[in-house]
Amino acid sequence: MSGVKALAIILGGGKGTRLYPLTKERSKPAVPFGGKYRIIDISVSNCINSDIRQVYLLTQFNSASLHMHISNTYNFDRFSHGFVEILAAEQTLEHSGWYEGTADAVRKNFIHFKTQNPTHYVILSGDQLYRMDIQQFLKNHLDSEAEISIATTRVNRADASGFGIMKADETGRITQFMEKPATDLDISTWEIPSGAYADAPSEKKFLASMGIYIFTAAVMEQALDNALSDFGKEIIPAEIQRRKVQSYVHSGYWEDIGTIRSFFEANIDLTTITPSFNFYDEAAPIYTNQLNLPPSKINQAEIAQSITSEGCVISRAHIRHSVIGVRSVIEEHSELDNVVFMGADYYEKPGEPGPHIGIGKRCRIANAIIDKNARIGDCCHIGVSGKTYPNGEYAAVPGAYVADNIIVIRKNAVIPAGTSI
CATH class of the missing domain: 3.90.550.10 (Spore Coat Polysaccharide Biosynthesis Protein SpsA; Chain A)
Structure with missing residues (x-):
């Protein structure tokens, strides 16, 4: 032309x-x-x-x-x-x-x-x-x-x-x-x-x-x-x-x-066998910032129909239909189902007091979005109760928000160990 x-x-x-x-x-x-x-x-x-x-x-x-x-x-x-x-x-x-x-x-x-x-x-x-x-x-x-x-x-x-x-x-x-x-x-x-x-x-x-x-x-x-x-x-x-x-x-x-609902569903759809949007098209790639992160390290985890990004450390976790972002740390015996976990902007230095950036041990999380740098303590239960939540701030847990019955954990939020939402 x-x-x-x-x-x-x-x-x-x-x-x-x-x-x-x-x-x-x-x-x-x-x-x-x-x-x-x-x-x-x-x-x-x-x-x-x-x-x-x-x-x-x-x-x-x-x-x-x-x-x-x-x-x-x-x-x-x-x-x-x-x-x-x-x-x-x-x-x-x-x-x-x-x-x-x-x-x-x-x-x-x-x-x-x-x-x-x-x-x-x-x-x-x-x-x-x-x-x-x-x-x-x-x-x-x-x-x-x-x-x-x-x-x-x-x-x-x-x-x-x-x-x-x-x-x-x-x-x-x-x-x-x-x-x-x-x-x-x-x-x-x-x-x-x-x-x-x-x-x-x-x-x-x-x-x-x-x-x-x-x-x-x-x-x-x-x-x-x-x-x-x-x-x-x-x-x-x-x-x-x-x-x-x-x-x-x-x-x-x-x-x-x-919207939160359309954003959540579009992410989760990427984990299906044949997603509606295909990132794996060499003729028309989707470009982004190259972070030069190490490969993800998987320590005996069970992962099904999920996406894991670079630089993750996942230990003995069970992950289904979830999108795992860069630098994500998921500790032992935690279960994620229908979760959009955005990961972290940086790695935490050894010896820092907890909860640490990432998801702690023995957590159960479902139908949730976890924004970057969130700290989820051990034994937290998020979105697995089957309850219907009103939209807005979740007053009982600072850092938690609900939209269309999807629980959103804010960026940089700290969720204490044992929290149940």
Whole structure:
């Protein structure tokens, strides 16, 4: 595609309240995922694998750890002119406030984008799990002579109420937009046209926006020449009325991992025999920071359908359907079932008083997320009682939080020996 220069803009999201407490001390894109990765690695790797090497990441909350991860991971040689650069909210003579929404964040950074002289902007989300050849998306945009293209995924009627729904004709041109239609609303006229996208499952009759867009550069600058703050709720519906907006149907796996429940389930799905998202694709790897850790050491443990990352020490434990992060230490006779254990940022020095970083002896843990550097004392029982817990802080145990009946042990939390939750 001669003469085409695409610039990628990844939206890092707001405060990440739906992923709290994982976002208490870090931004949403910096949340660890899949044992050794961060959520942001998915979107950045999609760009790199699609030969888009100029990437801006827009964020404004708790961005220190994200800055460190990006600077340590994505370093291009000087001849490629590639970069992954974070643009946090900043005060200028023109703008003195925070980002007010996705569109506002892009608008306030045009001064940086325009220096790259792009012909097209690719807008991506920083909290989704998917693989996409963005060059194919861009080709579809060019071939259809669209001014704006929207990546869509096919959903059934029940799921449609959680998305922005697109109405498109047989050519894929989007003619109408509806934000999260009520479950009792008749939207049968919004079904995918007969014969279009013939490979669609019969029950998935609606097109949902993935929050991924391509704009011709001049069009985006014109579309944002106003005070509107959000792409999905304001910019896109307005532009559909006056421009050619095209649907690009993504047929692969796609998951929004913006809530504790979806984050937990997406992690646990990685432990299945054939996970929905495949990290083992040599043609399109997911990149992350290379920590140069030693191999994991397994001392007579029983591990079934689980992921273990580098630098772990696991001794006589029983682990099932769990994701074990880097530098994880799990002591003797502990049992983990459906656990996302993020590991640690450092190794503890010998002789430190306990509880030590990691999981102590004879613990039983299930249906839980354990954030980094947590210290779980001996004989703790977490999530194995079968109880239903109300959402929010678990008052009886400082450092524990409940969301959708998943117990989250906060980063750096200390859980005393013998604790039962």
